[in-house]
Amino acid sequence: MLTGLVRSNAATVLGHTTPDAVPLDGGFLDNGFDSLAAVDLRNRLNTVTGLRLPPTLVFDYPTPNALAQHIAEEILGEDGEDSEVETLGDLSVLTMLNALEKQLSSDTLDSSLFADVASRLNGLVTLVRSKADEGGEDEDIEFATDEELFSMLDEHFDK
Structure with a gap:
């Protein structure tokens, strides 16, 4: 790599x-x-x-x-x-x-490595997901609705 x-x-x-x-x-x-x-x-x-x-x-x-x-x-x-x-x-x-x-x-x-690679990648996915969940209350705005976005802005600017 x-x-x-x-x-x-x-x-x-x-x-x-x-x-x-x-x-x-x-x-x-x-x-x-x-x-x-x-x-x-x-x-x-x-x-x-x-x-x-x-x-x-x-x-x-x-x-x-x-x-x-x-x-x-x-x-x-x-x-x-x-x-x-x-x-x-x-x-x-x-x-x-x-x-x-x-x-x-x-x-x-080598195709014989794919099973080992898949196993390692699954372990890494679990690790990354647990680290992402530890991130706490950070909201993902990519999928937020308009109402949720305005609510986040209001909270941020204390309005």
Whole structure:
């Protein structure tokens, strides 16, 4: 998933329309990165992951695979356990869900994994629903009627 994230952001920086234009083991410098593009990629990955990555990122980790491995170690720690990164932020969670959806939709995933993936996703749905329910009294205005919207406005402005 992180490799896809790196490749899609690298493709955007280079002006490609598809992540496939950025080879997994192809060097960033060999694919047209200069120092300005390197900083742009670093900034994008900082935003998406919530990490503080160095400006020399593409020079230190010269391929998408190497960079994805580094990001994984930053997020999970070298031993695979959570590091000091406590949250990736809302944007990166949605980005990761998009990448997961894309990977699950592709024909490259081993079909024997789908049962395990379904089980894990069901567990995550339960977790997300319980967290959403903890949110308390935040009303979802997307589905509110006109009367409910006016009532919320009146309460907010004490009228």
